[in-house]
Amino acid sequence: MKISRVKSLLTAIILVASTGSAESQTPALAPAPTYADLADLALPAQVVAHVRVASAARLKPAEAPGLAAGRTRFYVQADVISLIRGPGEMAARVSYLVDLPNDADGKAPKLRKKEERLIFAASVPGRPGELRLLAPDAQIAAVPADAERLRAILREAAGARAAPRITGIGKAFHVPGSLPGESETQIFLLTAENRPVSLSIVRRPGQAPRWAVALSEIVDESAAAPARNSLLWYRLACGLPRTLPPQSLADADRNDAGAIRADYGLVLNQLGGCPRNRIRR
Structure with a gap:
């Protein structure tokens, strides 16, 4: 040697x-x-x-x-x-x-x-x-x-459209629908490469809430929740904070802020956390 x-x-x-x-x-x-x-x-x-x-x-x-x-x-x-x-x-x-x-x-x-x-x-x-x-x-x-x-x-x-690393959460907005129980929430994410990423959560009367993630400025009908154990799932499940920062809700009134928090909790729950077995010291 x-x-x-x-x-x-x-x-x-x-x-x-x-x-x-x-x-x-x-x-x-x-x-x-x-x-x-x-x-x-x-x-x-x-x-x-x-x-x-x-x-x-x-x-x-x-x-x-x-x-x-x-x-x-x-x-x-x-x-x-x-x-x-x-x-x-x-x-x-x-x-x-x-x-x-x-x-x-x-x-x-x-x-x-x-x-x-x-x-x-x-x-x-x-x-x-x-x-x-x-x-x-x-x-x-x-x-x-x-x-x-x-x-x-x-x-x-x-890949050209690889999911970027999440660094924080930007603004979040909530829009109630015309029918009781109808609404849409949009949450913009901050990324290491300043690429647009957003979460959308849609609620319709009589239907289970549906959420999706978009990797562009336009949220289209093809947007969906990521498959577990995919790179996009990893970026979200392991990169999103457990709670929304106050600045994300700065433009929302009390009712809208509560709805946004509930929708964000829905996303975290369906992502299912970020299990790791490596011991971190």
Whole structure:
């Protein structure tokens, strides 16, 4: 193992740990990652790859500054089986640091040769083949179903009409209909790319409320609620705040504000939350 290479990887993982984004490595018997877990890891990653471990050297505590208690740091060399996302050219063998949790007795885990993993990382500039994991735990078991879900997530994200990241809620409006129980609410969302996204909730007498999301300034009849475990569902279920901010209701009177809150609650309820199994510390 080249000392200079290990030092550069140590520096990279210290930077990740210092941001407070480090999360515990999912142990073998932990619940499977959810759609949201996979999207959290894949969307910001420059490199997503299926790899096979060629060697894993356990580092001594003195060689692993910033290591959280109860974990062991490994220097891993792995062969790339398939590149799910990454640059046009990628080294056949890559190296990276990963922190793995110790077992219940405090013993260091084992990362065996030929074990297969899915990793989420960034390339190290000027050092071909060196990777910096997105977080110290951004290595998970290489389950075929998860690899397929990752491909589907990244295909959606690369589309021309991919759902943007939600950053907040803009203005909300409510218009009562001419019949009792008839109304329409429209809630405009704020996005990272300043792209138009809005929610519309329609109520008709004798019918179940219907809501839809539009990814353009025009809400047409084809707009619908997103399918669960889709990128648009993830953006909404995991990005919308649990309550409307006061400024969103600034132009609404008391009755309209109450109706808007009820309609927004309907949307959150039907989205069903954003389940995650990765432990956040």
